[in-house]
Amino acid sequence: MPPLTLCSSKSTTLRTARRKDGSSAPDLLIQYPFVPSGGPAGVGDNYLLLTALGGGGAGSRLAVINGAPQWRGNYLAAGVTSITMDVNNLGASDLYLRLLFEDPMMGPPQNEAFTTNPVILSAGSGWTSITFLIAPGNLTAGTGSVNAALTNATLIRIFHSPAAGFPPPPVVARLGVDNISATAVPEPATMLLLGTGLAGVAARVRKRRQARQSEAD
Ligand SMILES: [Ca+2]
Numbered sequence: 001m002p003p004l005t006l007c008s009s010k011s012t013t014l015r016t017a018r019r020k021d022g023s024s025a026p027d028l029l030i031q032y033p034f035v036p037s038g039g040p041a042g043v044g045d046n047y048l049l050l051t052a053l054g055g056g057g058a059g060s061r062l063a064v065i066n067g068a069p070q071w072r073g074n075y076l077a078a079g080v081t082s083i084t085m086d087v088n089n090l091g092a093s094d095l096y097l098r099l100l101f102e103d104p105m106m107g108p109p110q111n112e113a114f115t116t117n118p119v120i121l122s123a124g125s126g127w128t129s130i131t132f133l134i135a136p137g138n139l140t141a142g143t144g145s146v147n148a149a150l151t152n153a154t155l156i157r158i159f160h161s162p163a164a165g166f167p168p169p170p171v172v173a174r175l176g177v178d179n180i181s182a183t184a185v186p187e188p189a190t191m192l193l194l195g196t197g198l199a200g201v202a203a204r205v206r207k208r209r210q211a212r213q214s215e216a217d
Contacts, residue, residue, distance in 0.1 A: 032064070039178045040086045040127040047178040049090070052160070054172035062095070062173045063159035063166075075101070075150040079185040081135045088176035089125040095173060096120055099132045100157040100166055101139070101149045111144030111152075114159075114166055127176070142166050 032050055039045030052062035089095050096118035102109035115138060119130045132138075139146045142165065158177070161168035 035176070039176070040088075040129075045178070047086075047088075047176045050158070050173075050175045050177060052171050052173040054170045056170065060170035061159070061168050062171055062175060063157055063168055065155055065157050067155045071156045072154050075134065075153055076136070076147065077151070080182045081185060082131050082133050082183045083180065084129060084131045084183065085180040086127055086129050086176075086178045087121055087125070088127045089121045089123050090174040090176055091172060092123050093171055093173055094120060094122050095160045095171075095175060096162045097130070097132075097175075098159055098161060098164075099134060100142075100155075100159060101134070101153045102143075102155050102157075103149055103152045104154060109143060109149075109155075111146075111148035112142045112166065113139040113146040113149035114142055114164065116140045116164055118162070118164075121175075127178075129179075140164055 032048055034046055035049050036046050037044050039047035050062060050064050051059075053059045083099060087097070097120075098115040098118050100112060100114040102112035115132050115134065117138070119132060121128065121130065134150075136146045136150065139150070141149070157166075159166065159168045160171050160173060160175075163169075
Protein backbone atom coordinates (compact mmCIF):
# COMPACT_ATOMS: atom_id res chain seq x y z
CA MET A 1 0.00 0.00 0.00
CA PRO A 2 1.19 3.53 -0.62
CA PRO A 3 1.65 5.88 2.32
CA LEU A 4 -1.55 7.19 3.76
CA THR A 5 -2.80 10.45 2.49
CA LEU A 6 -3.97 13.02 4.97
CA CYS A 7 -5.96 16.00 3.85
CA SER A 8 -4.83 15.47 0.27
CA SER A 9 -1.18 15.47 1.28
CA LYS A 10 0.53 12.69 -0.66
CA SER A 11 3.31 11.96 1.82
CA THR A 12 1.75 11.44 5.22
CA THR A 13 2.39 8.21 7.06
CA LEU A 14 0.77 7.54 10.38
CA ARG A 15 1.95 5.07 12.97
CA THR A 16 0.96 3.92 16.40
CA ALA A 17 2.15 5.21 19.72
CA ARG A 18 5.52 4.40 21.18
CA ARG A 19 6.26 1.21 22.99
CA LYS A 20 5.00 0.66 26.47
CA ASP A 21 8.49 1.12 27.86
CA GLY A 22 8.41 4.69 26.63
CA SER A 23 10.93 4.31 23.82
CA SER A 24 10.12 6.15 20.67
CA ALA A 25 10.19 3.28 18.22
CA PRO A 26 6.75 2.39 16.93
CA ASP A 27 5.44 -0.92 18.19
CA LEU A 28 3.35 -1.48 15.13
CA LEU A 29 2.75 0.11 11.79
CA ILE A 30 -0.89 0.74 11.13
CA GLN A 31 -2.33 1.87 7.86
CA TYR A 32 -5.27 3.86 9.09
CA PRO A 33 -8.15 3.58 6.66
CA PHE A 34 -8.85 6.44 4.37
CA VAL A 35 -12.63 6.58 4.22
CA PRO A 36 -13.70 7.73 0.76
CA SER A 37 -16.86 9.58 1.71
CA GLY A 38 -18.64 11.19 4.65
CA GLY A 39 -16.08 13.85 5.57
CA PRO A 40 -17.00 17.38 6.66
CA ALA A 41 -18.24 18.23 3.16
CA GLY A 42 -20.42 15.12 3.00
CA VAL A 43 -20.70 12.70 0.12
CA GLY A 44 -17.42 12.23 -1.73
CA ASP A 45 -15.31 14.01 0.90
CA ASN A 46 -12.66 11.62 2.17
CA TYR A 47 -11.22 11.54 5.67
CA LEU A 48 -8.88 9.56 7.89
CA LEU A 49 -10.34 7.21 10.48
CA LEU A 50 -8.11 6.77 13.53
CA THR A 51 -8.95 3.95 15.91
CA ALA A 52 -7.84 2.74 19.30
CA LEU A 53 -8.77 -0.68 20.62
CA GLY A 54 -8.46 -0.15 24.38
CA GLY A 55 -7.24 -2.95 26.62
CA GLY A 56 -3.49 -3.53 26.45
CA GLY A 57 -0.80 -3.88 23.83
CA ALA A 58 -0.40 -2.42 20.37
CA GLY A 59 -3.20 -0.19 19.21
CA SER A 60 -4.71 0.23 22.68
CA ARG A 61 -4.18 4.01 22.85
CA LEU A 62 -5.25 6.83 20.59
CA ALA A 63 -1.83 8.27 19.83
CA VAL A 64 -1.07 8.78 16.18
CA ILE A 65 2.29 9.86 14.82
CA ASN A 66 2.68 12.16 11.89
CA GLY A 67 6.31 12.40 10.84
CA ALA A 68 5.72 13.66 7.33
CA PRO A 69 8.19 16.26 6.09
CA GLN A 70 5.69 19.10 6.05
CA TRP A 71 5.27 18.82 9.83
CA ARG A 72 8.97 18.79 10.68
CA GLY A 73 10.97 21.90 11.37
CA ASN A 74 11.25 24.95 13.52
CA TYR A 75 7.79 26.00 14.64
CA LEU A 76 9.12 29.00 16.57
CA ALA A 77 11.02 30.42 13.63
CA ALA A 78 8.09 29.78 11.33
CA GLY A 79 5.75 31.53 13.74
CA VAL A 80 3.24 28.67 13.82
CA THR A 81 1.00 29.34 16.80
CA SER A 82 -2.01 27.15 16.12
CA ILE A 83 -3.10 24.01 14.28
CA THR A 84 -6.68 23.56 13.15
CA MET A 85 -8.40 20.41 11.98
CA ASP A 86 -11.83 18.95 11.41
CA VAL A 87 -12.59 16.03 13.70
CA ASN A 88 -15.53 13.74 14.33
CA ASN A 89 -15.82 11.55 17.42
CA LEU A 90 -17.39 8.40 16.02
CA GLY A 91 -16.92 6.37 19.20
CA ALA A 92 -18.72 6.07 22.52
CA SER A 93 -16.10 7.79 24.72
CA ASP A 94 -15.57 11.51 25.11
CA LEU A 95 -12.10 12.35 23.85
CA TYR A 96 -9.55 14.72 25.37
CA LEU A 97 -7.42 15.58 22.38
CA ARG A 98 -3.93 16.98 22.59
CA LEU A 99 -0.94 17.47 20.35
CA LEU A 100 2.62 16.42 21.17
CA PHE A 101 5.80 17.74 19.56
CA GLU A 102 9.06 15.88 19.93
CA ASP A 103 12.49 15.54 18.43
CA PRO A 104 13.52 11.88 18.19
CA MET A 105 16.24 11.22 15.65
CA MET A 106 18.27 8.06 16.25
CA GLY A 107 16.88 7.38 19.73
CA PRO A 108 14.24 8.49 22.20
CA PRO A 109 13.29 12.17 22.09
CA GLN A 110 15.39 14.55 24.18
CA ASN A 111 12.58 17.08 24.19
CA GLU A 112 8.84 16.66 24.02
CA ALA A 113 6.01 19.09 24.66
CA PHE A 114 2.26 18.57 24.76
CA THR A 115 -0.69 20.93 24.80
CA THR A 116 -1.44 21.74 28.43
CA ASN A 117 -5.20 21.95 27.95
CA PRO A 118 -7.16 19.31 26.04
CA VAL A 119 -9.74 19.94 23.37
CA ILE A 120 -12.73 17.98 24.64
CA LEU A 121 -14.71 16.27 21.90
CA SER A 122 -17.91 14.61 23.05
CA ALA A 123 -18.96 11.21 21.79
CA GLY A 124 -21.12 11.58 18.69
CA SER A 125 -19.82 15.09 18.11
CA GLY A 126 -20.36 15.20 14.37
CA TRP A 127 -17.80 17.07 12.32
CA THR A 128 -16.31 19.91 14.32
CA SER A 129 -13.47 22.30 13.60
CA ILE A 130 -11.06 22.46 16.51
CA THR A 131 -7.93 24.52 17.09
CA PHE A 132 -4.90 23.61 19.17
CA LEU A 133 -2.93 26.60 20.42
CA ILE A 134 0.73 25.67 20.26
CA ALA A 135 2.64 28.78 21.28
CA PRO A 136 5.22 27.95 23.99
CA GLY A 137 2.88 29.22 26.68
CA ASN A 138 0.25 26.70 25.62
CA LEU A 139 2.56 23.70 25.99
CA THR A 140 4.03 21.67 28.84
CA ALA A 141 7.36 19.87 28.62
CA GLY A 142 7.20 16.12 29.19
CA THR A 143 10.95 15.79 28.64
CA GLY A 144 13.52 18.54 28.15
CA SER A 145 12.11 21.92 27.17
CA VAL A 146 9.13 23.25 25.25
CA ASN A 147 11.24 25.61 23.16
CA ALA A 148 13.65 22.87 22.13
CA ALA A 149 10.79 20.55 21.11
CA LEU A 150 9.28 23.29 18.97
CA THR A 151 12.62 24.30 17.48
CA ASN A 152 13.58 20.90 16.12
CA ALA A 153 10.31 19.01 15.82
CA THR A 154 10.61 15.76 13.88
CA LEU A 155 7.31 14.24 14.95
CA ILE A 156 3.87 15.51 15.83
CA ARG A 157 1.26 13.31 17.49
CA ILE A 158 -2.47 13.58 17.97
CA PHE A 159 -3.44 11.78 21.14
CA HIS A 160 -6.19 11.35 23.70
CA SER A 161 -5.46 11.80 27.39
CA PRO A 162 -7.73 13.28 30.08
CA ALA A 163 -4.63 14.04 32.16
CA ALA A 164 -1.88 16.32 30.87
CA GLY A 165 0.85 13.80 30.15
CA PHE A 166 2.29 11.24 27.79
CA PRO A 167 2.06 8.30 27.15
CA PRO A 168 -1.73 8.30 27.33
CA PRO A 169 -4.07 5.69 28.80
CA PRO A 170 -5.85 3.04 26.69
CA VAL A 171 -9.20 3.98 25.22
CA VAL A 172 -11.71 2.52 22.79
CA ALA A 173 -12.08 5.24 20.19
CA ARG A 174 -12.88 6.03 16.60
CA LEU A 175 -11.88 9.48 15.43
CA GLY A 176 -12.36 10.98 11.98
CA VAL A 177 -9.80 13.60 10.97
CA ASP A 178 -9.65 15.89 7.96
CA ASN A 179 -8.38 19.26 6.76
CA ILE A 180 -5.43 19.78 9.07
CA SER A 181 -3.78 23.15 8.66
CA ALA A 182 -1.30 25.31 10.51
CA THR A 183 -1.51 29.03 11.05
CA ALA A 184 1.81 30.79 10.69
CA VAL A 185 2.54 34.38 11.48
CA PRO A 186 6.20 34.76 10.51
CA GLU A 187 8.06 37.62 12.09
CA PRO A 188 10.13 39.76 9.74
CA ALA A 189 13.38 38.22 10.92
CA THR A 190 12.20 34.73 10.06
CA MET A 191 11.41 35.58 6.46
CA LEU A 192 15.13 35.30 5.72
CA LEU A 193 15.17 31.83 7.21
CA LEU A 194 12.24 30.80 5.10
CA GLY A 195 14.27 31.67 2.04
CA THR A 196 17.05 29.34 3.11
CA GLY A 197 14.77 26.41 3.79
CA LEU A 198 15.75 26.30 7.45
CA ALA A 199 12.35 27.27 8.74
CA GLY A 200 10.34 25.33 6.30
CA VAL A 201 7.18 24.69 8.25
CA ALA A 202 5.35 27.80 7.12
CA ALA A 203 6.49 27.35 3.56
CA ARG A 204 5.39 23.75 3.54
CA VAL A 205 2.07 24.63 5.03
CA ARG A 206 1.58 27.18 2.31
CA LYS A 207 2.48 24.59 -0.29
CA ARG A 208 0.06 22.12 1.21
CA ARG A 209 -2.70 24.67 1.16
CA GLN A 210 -2.07 25.33 -2.48
CA ALA A 211 -1.96 21.64 -3.23
CA ARG A 212 -5.16 21.11 -1.32
CA GLN A 213 -6.93 23.81 -3.22
CA SER A 214 -5.85 22.28 -6.48
CA GLU A 215 -7.24 18.87 -5.69
CA ALA A 216 -10.71 17.58 -5.25
CA ASP A 217 -10.76 17.07 -1.53
CA1 LIG B 1 -11.46 15.47 3.01
